[in-house]
Amino acid sequence: MTTLMDTVDQPSLGARVKQRISSDERVMRVCMGIIALFLLVAVVLPLYSMMAKSMEDRDGAFVGLANFAEYFSTPSLFFSGINSLAISLLVTFIVIVTAFIYAYALTRTCMPFKWFFRLIAIVPLLTPSLLSGVSLVYWFGNQGIAKDMLFGETIYGPIGIIIGSTYWVFPHALMIVITALSITDARLYEAAAALRTSAIRTFFKVTLPGCKYGLISAGFVVFILVFTDFGVPKVIGGNFNMLATDIYKQVIGQQNFQMGAVVSVVLLVPAVIAFTVDRLVQRKQVALLSARAVPLEPKPDRRRDMMMFCFCSFVALLIILMIGMAQYAALIKFWPYNLEFTLANYNFDVANGGGWDAYHNSIKMASFTAFFGTIIVFFGAYLLEKGRGFAIGRGVFHGIAMLPLAVPGMVLGLSYIFFFNNPDNPFNFIYGTMTILVVSTIAHFYTVSHLTAVTALKQMDDEFESVAASLKTPFYKTFFKVTVPVCLPASLDIMIYLFLNAMTTVSAVVFIYSSDTQLASVAVLNMDDQGELPFAAAMAMMIAYTCATARLLHLLITRKLLRRTQAWRHR
Amino acid sequence: MTRKNIIPQSVSTLFGAALLTFGMASYAATELTVYTAIEADDLKRYAEEFNKVNPDIEVKWVRDSTGIVTAKLLAEKENPQADIVWGLAATSLMLLKSEGMTEGYTPVGADKLDKKFVDSDSPMHWTGMDAWVAAICVNTIEAEKNNLPMPTSWKDLLKPEYKGHIVMPNPNSSGTGFLDVSSWLQLFGEDEGWKFMDGLHENIAWYTHSGSKPCRQAGAGEAPIGVSFAYRGAKVKAKGAPVEIIIPSEGAGWDMEATAIIKGTKNLDAAKKLADFAVSKQANTMYNTVYAVVAYPGVAQPVEFYPENIGDKMINNDFEFSANNRDRILKEWQRRYDSKSEPKS
Numbered sequence: 012m013t014t015l016m017d018t019v020d021q022p023s024l025g026a027r028v029k030q031r032i033s034s035d036e037r038v039m040r041v042c043m044g045i046i047a048l049f050l051l052v053a054v055v056l057p058l059y060s061m062m063a064k065s066m067e068d069r070d071g072a073f074v075g076l077a078n079f080a081e082y083f084s085t086p087s088l089f090f091s092g093i094n095s096l097a098i099s100l101l102v103t104f105i106v107i108v109t110a111f112i113y114a115y116a117l118t119r120t121c122m123p124f125k126w127f128f129r130l131i132a133i134v135p136l137l138t139p140s141l142l143s144g145v146s147l148v149y150w151f152g153n154q155g156i157a158k159d160m161l162f163g164e165t166i167y168g169p170i171g172i173i174i175g176s177t178y179w180v181f182p183h184a185l186m187i188v189i190t191a192l193s194i195t196d197a198r199l200y201e202a203a204a205a206l207r208t209s210a211i212r213t214f215f216k217v218t219l220p221g222c223k224y225g226l227i228s229a230g231f232v233v234f235i236l237v238f239t240d241f242g243v244p245k246v247i248g249g250n251f252n253m254l255a256t257d258i259y260k261q262v263i264g265q266q267n268f269q270m271g272a273v274v275s276v277v278l279l280v281p282a283v284i285a286f287t288v289d290r291l292v293q294r295k296q297v298a299l300l301s302a303r304a305v306p307l308e309p310k311p312d313r314r315r316d317m318m319m320f321c322f323c324s325f326v327a328l329l330i331i332l333m334i335g336m337a338q339y340a341a342l343i344k345f346w347p348y349n350l351e352f353t354l355a356n357y358n359f360d361v362a363n364g365g366g367w368d369a370y371h372n373s374i375k376m377a378s379f380t381a382f383f384g385t386i387i388v389f390f391g392a393y394l395l396e397k398g399r400g401f402a403i404g405r406g407v408f409h410g411i412a413m414l415p416l417a418v419p420g421m422v423l424g425l426s427y428i429f430f431f432n433n434p435d436n437p438f439n440f441i442y443g444t445m446t447i448l449v450v451s452t453i454a455h456f457y458t459v460s461h462l463t464a465v466t467a468l469k470q471m472d473d474e475f476e477s478v479a480a481s482l483k484t485p486f487y488k489t490f491f492k493v494t495v496p497v498c499l500p501a502s503l504d505i506m507i508y509l510f511l512n513a514m515t516t517v518s519a520v521v522f523i524y525s526s527d528t529q530l531a532s533v534a535v536l537n538m539d540d541q542g543e544l545p546f547a548a549a550m551a552m553m554i555a556y557t558c559a560t561a562r563l564l565h566l567l568i569t570r571k572l573l574r575r576t577q578a579w580r581h582r
Numbered sequence: 583m584t585r586k587n588i589i590p591q592s593v594s595t596l597f598g599a600a601l602l603t604f605g606m607a608s609y610a611a612t613e614l615t616v617y618t619a620i621e622a623d624d625l626k627r628y629a630e631e632f633n634k635v636n637p638d639i640e641v642k643w644v645r646d647s648t649g650i651v652t653a654k655l656l657a658e659k660e661n662p663q664a665d666i667v668w669g670l671a672a673t674s675l676m677l678l679k680s681e682g683m684t685e686g687y688t689p690v691g692a693d694k695l696d697k698k699f700v701d702s703d704s705p706m707h708w709t710g711m712d713a714w715v716a717a718i719c720v721n722t723i724e725a726e727k728n729n730l731p732m733p734t735s736w737k738d739l740l741k742p743e744y745k746g747h748i749v750m751p752n753p754n755s756s757g758t759g760f761l762d763v764s765s766w767l768q769l770f771g772e773d774e775g776w777k778f779m780d781g782l783h784e785n786i787a788w789y790t791h792s793g794s795k796p797c798r799q800a801g802a803g804e805a806p807i808g809v810s811f812a813y814r815g816a817k818v819k820a821k822g823a824p825v826e827i828i829i830p831s832e833g834a835g836w837d838m839e840a841t842a843i844i845k846g847t848k849n850l851d852a853a854k855k856l857a858d859f860a861v862s863k864q865a866n867t868m869y870n871t872v873y874a875v876v877a878y879p880g881v882a883q884p885v886e887f888y889p890e891n892i893g894d895k896m897i898n899n900d901f902e903f904s905a906n907n908r909d910r911i912l913k914e915w916q917r918r919y920d921s922k923s924e925p926k927s
C-alpha cells in the first residue's frame with residue numbers, strides 16, 4: 012500500500028517542487044543579469060576599449076599586433092617580466108606562510124591577546140601602499156636609522172620591493188585565510204581524536220585540506236596584487252624594472268597609451284591562468300559546514316599557544332615599526348637635519364592635493380563604496396554559489412568577477428577615461444562625478460570581496476537551500492533568514508575591506524577625479540611626488556586614523572551582532 | 583522610532599545642499615575648468631590675482647603632476663573636459679597642438695613677450711609663462727662626509743669619485759629627465775652626448791620616476807647629488823635643506839610652463855580672458871615670486887635661493903629637435919641604460 016501510495020504521489024509532488032524552483036530561478040537569473048550588467052559596464056567594456064587601444068597606432072588606425080611585436084622586441088621586457096614574476100612568487104610564498112600561521116593562531120589556538128593581533132594585522136590596509144616605501148626609506152635608506160642591517164645592500168631595489176610588498180599585501184591574504192580557517196566542523200577533529208590520529212597527521216589530513224581552497228585563493232590574490240602594483244616599486248624600486256612600472260613609464264612618462272595598453276594586456280595573462288586554475292581547484296571543493304556541522308572550539312595547549320604568541324608578536328612588531336616610522340615622519344620638521352616635532356605637516360591647505368576638502372571627499376567616497384559595494388558583491392556571490400542551473404552564465408559571471416584583480420588600477424583608470432568620456436556613451440554623464448569614483452573602486456576591489464563572500468558561502472551546505480526549496484520557501488526568504496545571518500561576519504568584513512581600500516586607493520582614481528572630487532590618497536601620491544614627504548606621511552596618517560576608527564567601529568558592531576546572530580556557532 | 587527619523591532628515595539635508603549649489607551656480611557667471619601642474623600653494627594666489635581683473639569668472643582647478651595632466655588631456659581627446667591649460671610644460675602643449683587639440687588664439691599683449699617663450703605660429707597655440715631650468719642639487723653635508731668636491735659642470739659629474747652618489751630622473755618616466763637628455767645631445771652633439779651619458783650612467787646610483795625627486799633626495803641626504811631643476815632646488819632650500827643649487831657651466835636645458843586654450847571649449851570667451859591675463863605684466867610679476875625667469879622681458883627680479891644669472895646659462899633650446907626625436911632618443915636611452923635588471927652597488 013505504502014509503496015503504491017509513494018509511487019502515485021511522487022510525480023505530482025516532484026512537479027510542484029520543480030515549478031517552485033523554476034520561478035525562483037527566473038528571479039535569480041534577472042538579479043544575476045543586473046549584477047552582470049554592472050560588471051559589464053564597470054569592468055569588461057572599459058577593458059575592451061583598452062584592448063582595442065593596444066591594436067591601434069597613435070592616430071587611432073588599426074595595426075593588429077604590431078605594437079605587441081614592437082614591445083616584445085625590446086630586451087627590457089624580458090627582464091621586467093622575469094623580475095615581476097620572481098618578486099611576485101617570492102612575496103606570495105612569504106606572505107602565504109606567514110598569513111597561514113598567523114590565521115591559524117587566531118582561529119585555532121587559545122593564544123592570549125587575540126583581539127590585539129587581529130587589530131594590528133589590519134594596519135597595513137589603513138594606509139596607501141606607497142607609505143611602506145616611505146617608511147622603508149626612513150628605516151633603511153642612505154640616511155636610515157637601521158641602514159647597517161642591510162650589510163651594505165641598498166634598499167632601493169628588490170629588497171625594498173619585497174619588504175614593502177609583503178607588508179601591504181599581508182592583510183589581504185590574512186582575510187581570506189581566516190575566513191577559510193574559521194568555519195570548520197569540529198566533528199572531524201573529534202573523529203580524528205577518537206581514532207588517535209597524531210596532531211601532525213590531523214593537521215595534514217584535516218586542517219590543510221579544509222582550508223586548501225582558501226589558501227590557493229589567497230595565493231592567487233597575493234601573486235596578482237604584487238604583480239600589478241606600481242606604488243611600492245615606484246617609490247623604492249630604484250633601477251629594478253617591473254611590468255607595472257613599465258606601464259607607468261609608457262603612460263605617464265611618454266603618454267603612449269597604445270604601448271601602455273600592450274603592457275596591460277601582457278599583465279592580464281597571469282589573471283587568465285589564475286582563473287583557470289581556480290576553476291579547476293574549485294570543482295573539488297566540498298562544503299565543510301554541513302547542516303549538521305558543529306563549530307570547533309580550540310582547546311588550550313600551553314606550548315603551542317606560547318609559540319604562536321611569539322610568532323604573532325614578531326609579525327605585529329614589524330607592522331608597528333613600519334607604521335610607527337611613518338607617524339614619526341609626519342611629525343618632524345625636516346628629516347634628517349631638523350628633528351624637532353611639529354604639527355605643521357597637517358596643514359594640508361598649503362600643500363598640493365586639494366587640502367582638507369580632499370580628505371572629506373575620500374570619506375564620502377569610501378562610505379558609498381562600502382555600502383553599495385557590499386550589497387552588490389554579496390548578492391552576486393550568493394546568486395553564483397547558490398543559484399541552480401544556468402551553468403554557463405554562472406561560469407562567465409565568476410570569470411568576470413575574477414578579472415578586476417588582474418587589472419592594474421592605472422589600467423582601469425585610463426580605460427575609464429576612454430570608455431566613459433566617449434560622448435556616445437550613454438553613461439557619459441557620470442564622468443567627473445563621485446559616482447564614477449565609487450563605481451571604479453567597487454570594480455577595482457571586486458575580486459577579493461567576491462572571493463571572501465564565495466568562501467563563506469561555499470562552506471555552507473547546499474542542504475539549506477534544498478530543504479528551503481522542499482519547504483516551498485522562496486529563495487529570497489532563505490537568503491535573508493539563513494544566508495545573510497550566517498554570513499554576516501563575512502559581509503561585514505567585505506564592507507570594511509571596501510571602505511579601507513577606497514580610502515587608500517590611488518592608481519585607478521588618479522585619472523578620473525575632477526576638481527570637485529579630489530581625494531586624500533591621491534594627495535599622498537602628489538605630495539610624495541613633489542618631495543613633500545612629511546605632508547605625504549601626515550595625510551597618509553590622517554587616512555590611517557580614519558580607517559582605524561572605522562575598523563574599531565566594525566569590531567564593536569561585529570561583536571554585538573555576533574553575540575546576537577552567531578550563537579549557534581558555540582555549543 | 584529614531585531610526586525612522588534619520589532617513590527623511592538626510593534627504594532634506596541633501597535637498598538643501600542641492601538648492602544651495604544651484605543657487606550659487608546662478609550667481610557666478612562662468613566656471614572655467616583649468617588643468618594645471620602648478621604647485622598648490624601658488625594656485626590660490628594665481629586665481630586671486632586673476633579674479634582681481636575678472637571677478638565674474640570662477641577658476642576650477644584640476645591639478646596633478648605634469649605626466650598625469652598630459653596623459654589625462656590626451657586621453658580625453660574625444661571629449662575634452664578642460665577649457666584651458668594654465669601652467670603645463672610647453673613640450674606637453676606642443677604635443678597637444680600636434681594632436682590638433684589646442685585653439686589658435688593670440689592673446690592680447692602676447693607680442694610683448696620674449697619670442698622664445700611663444701608659439702611661432704600665427705595665431706599662437708600656446709604662450710609661455712616662466713622657465714624651468716635644469717640644475718644640479720648638491721647636499722653640502724653629505725658631500726663633505728663623502729669628500730666630494732663641488733661639481734661646476736656636467737662633465738664634472740663623470741669624475742670617478744662621484745660613483746654611486748648621483749641620482750637623476752629616468753627620461754622614460756619624467757619630462758625633466760628627457761629635458762636633461764635632450765639638452766646634452768644638443769650641447770655636446772649626438773656622439774659626444776651619448777658618450778657623456780655612458781660615463782654618467784656609471785656614476786648613477788639610481789634613476790627616479792619623478793623630476794623633483796632627485797633634488798628632494800639630495801635635500802634629505804638620500805643621495806649627495808641630484809640632477810633636477812632650479813625651481814625645486816629653491817623650494818627644497820627654502821625648507822631648510824643644506825643644498826647648493828648649481829647651474830652647470832656648459833649651460834642648462836629648460837622647458838617652460840605655458841598656457842593654451844583647448845579646442846572645443848564651451849567657455850571660449852572666458853578662456854580668452856584667462857589667456858590674455860596669463861601673458862600680462864601683472865601675471866608675469868606674479869610668476870616671478872617663485873620663478874626666476876619669466877616670459878615678459880624686464881619683469882624678472884632675483885628670487886631667493888635661486889642661483890644668480892640663471893637666464894644666461896639657458897641653452898638655445900631647440901624644441902622642434904626634442905619633439906621630433908623624442909621616440910628615437912627614448913628608445914636609444916632605454917636600450918643603453920634601462921635593460922639592466924640589477925641595481926648597481
